[in-house]
Amino acid sequence: MKRSEYTALIAQRLGTYCDLLPEGMYDGKKYDMAAIFCRRESQTVLFKENIMDYLDSKEILLLTYDDNKNHIEKELNSLGSLAVKNAAASRHHKSTILTRVFIFTGNPQAEIIHKIVSFRFSRIFRFFFWGWTEVRTVAVDLQNGRIYTNRAARTQRKFFAPEFSDCRTRKTLINA
Numbered sequence: 001m002k003r004s005e006y007t008a009l010i011a012q013r014l015g016t017y018c019d020l021l022p023e024g025m026y027d028g029k030k031y032d033m034a035a036i037f038c039r040r041e042s043q044t045v046l047f048k049e050n051i052m053d054y055l056d057s058k059e060i061l062l063l064t065y066d067d068n069k070n071h072i073e074k075e076l077n078s079l080g081s082l083a084v085k086n087a088a089a090s091r092h093h094k095s096t097i098l099t100r101v102f103i104f105t106g107n108p109q110a111e112i113i114h115k116i117v118s119f120r121f122s123r124i125f126r127f128f129f130w131g132w133t134e135v136r137t138v139a140v141d142l143q144n145g146r147i148y149t150n151r152a153a154r155t156q157r158k159f160f161a162p163e164f165s166d167c168r169t170r171k172t173l174i175n176a
Helices: 003-015 069-087 110-118 151-156
Strands: 033-045 051-065 093-104 122-124 132-141 146-149
Touching: 003 033, 003 051, 069 093, 069 110, 069 122, 069 132, 110 132, 110 146, 132 151, 146 151
Parallel strands: 051 093, 093 132
Antiparallel strands: 033 051, 122 132, 132 146
16 A cells, blocks of 8 residues: 555544644644544533533544654654643543554564564553553554554554455355
């Protein structure tokens, strides 16, 4: 799959749920694509104007096409501080999830893939009373069609796949 096709595919998948940030700018840095999804949950309303309690959740997705080993290591080292900075922990904060996607158009080095897969970061604020934050890392190999994720991002593996495989389209021969 080509770079432009994959970018259009991810933009289409994200467009229904997230707000795509203009020009990929987030927190003063430029990414190839940046998206954010915010939601308010468990809202308790006493009267029409008075809201007693609520919980906010935020998901941030940052996507780049990058093969530079030094840049990827630098990004991985700064992800923890970026996640904590954007968490805004308070009694109304439920969760902040930062998903960092690295897309490779050529064959990625095994060392880079190992660093992305083994990356872990999560932080709890005041015994979960003020919420939590987590960082997910994903590497997409467009040449081979493979997805590599850390443990936190395993549930999103299908979302970043260049092509979905659907078991309903497989045909079985009963009387062949």
